[in-house]
Amino acid sequence: MGAFHAYDIRGVYGVDFDAKTAYKVGYFLPELLSADKVLVGRDCRLSSDEIHRNLIAGITDAGADVYDLGLSTTPMVYFGTARYGFEASVQITASHNPAEYNGMKVSSANALPVGLDNGLGQIRDWIDTGRECPVCDRRGQVHEMDIRKEYVEFLLGYKEDLSGLKIAMDLSNGMSSLLAKDIFGDAPEYIFDTMDGSFPNHEPNPLVPANVVPLQELVRKVKADIGVIYDGDADRVMFVDENARFVSPDLMIAVLGHYFLEKRGEKGIVLQDIRSSKAVGEYLEPMGAEMRTWKVGRAFAARKLREIDGVYGGELAGHYYFRDFFYSDSGLLASILILDVVAEMKAKGISLGQLIDRIEKYRNSGEINFRVEDKAGAMDAVRDHFISAEKPTAYMDFDGYRVEYPDWWFNIRPSNTEPYLRFICEAVSDSLLKEKVEEVKNLLHSRFGAVLG
Secondary structure, three states: OEEEEOEEEEEEEEOOHHHHHHHHHHHHHHHHHOOOOEEEEEEOOOOOHHHHHHHHHHHHOEEEEEEEEEEEEEHHHHHHHHOOOOEEEEOOOOOOOOOOOOEEEEHHHHHHEEEEOOOOHHHHHHHHHHOOOOOOOOOEEEOOOHEEEEHHHHHOOOHHHOOOEEEEOOOOOOHHHHOHHHHHOOOOOEOOOOOOOOOOOOOOOOOOHHHHHHHHHHHHHOOOOOOEEEEEOOOOOOEEEEOOOOOOOOOHHHHHHHHHHHHHHOOOOEEEOOOOOHHHHHHHHOOEEEEEEEEEOOOHHHHHHHHHHHOEEEEOOOOOEHHOOEEEEEEEHOOOOOOHHHHHHHHOOHHHHHHHHHHHHOOEEEEEEEEOOOOOHHHHHHHHHHOOOOOOOOOEEEOEEEEEEEOOOEEEEEEOOOOEEEEEEEEEEEEHHHHHHHHHHHHHHHHHHHEEO
């Protein structure tokens, strides 16, 4: 069961999991979450229809009813789960992965994520041990459910006057194509704006620089104020500025402060992941934010934001979570709020690029991947190497380690979804950043035979 990961079920369809797996996930889910009805949605991937049929067959054979949204974004499933009181939901998607991948994102009541440690591991064990799936005497029924209009109206409630902005949008041939024009109309310049699960133009992963190039070219061509790009299932969004410069997604956590902390006056907790720039907190704290740092991934972030009743939060990967949205993430909602801020800033004569320059104070390595067998040993070695030389000003030991010093910091953590050890470093200068990155590369290569991934 190599498709079961910390956050979701995901892998190459037909290799890492198949239709039988989808059936069994559906069969066991009502028991796992004590649910007599399950909300189901799917993305436009070529294998999603087959997974959809088998997942629904499993759910109904177990005696639970299915409420079927059909084609939907992942956040639309979260919205339906929380708004209508479902105890369980599944979105069929592989998010940003290439076309041959697929998977399932599972949520419980209040759209809380179900990960490996709070449910998916149990389903995996039931499948691995060959637990039987007898058909229930009372088979469940399938009901079509359409919440698209309600979800769009909810999102439009946050949209302000964007008529002064020139917007470029790359919908990545993904699920944002289902809703974006209902929200933004014909004003933006769109590319790749039809759903196509083969993703003919680029993989739906905005974190890969090559995938953002068409948007950057469009921004330059139409002289846009901002470029917006969504991932495959529209739970993530990323941006480029008026100069076609890609904006690190963690910095947009700071931009959102102008909406929540300044405009709405919601002083309170803002959540960031352990990889986020120090500049985010330094920018937001004077606005009234109380910064909290937590683990990477929706399975952890959405639960933590609810636990601490945070105003909002974000991640380096382009997820943004909102108290207003059941503590869940929505790429479309995040883009609406950021466009609101950018429009207001433009009216004051401040471009997005200028705003980012005010926020960004440090030089950042970006995530560097190392292939290494002994991940735990390698992480400990890097931590010990620096701590033994100088006492840190801050130290975090969840999701790997984050070790901070006055003029630089690093985070080293194992990937939950890929065979990598991930390292990120930030410093006050290019020279210091280069020095620390090389120090880590040399240490990992010499002691653990690590190679760049």
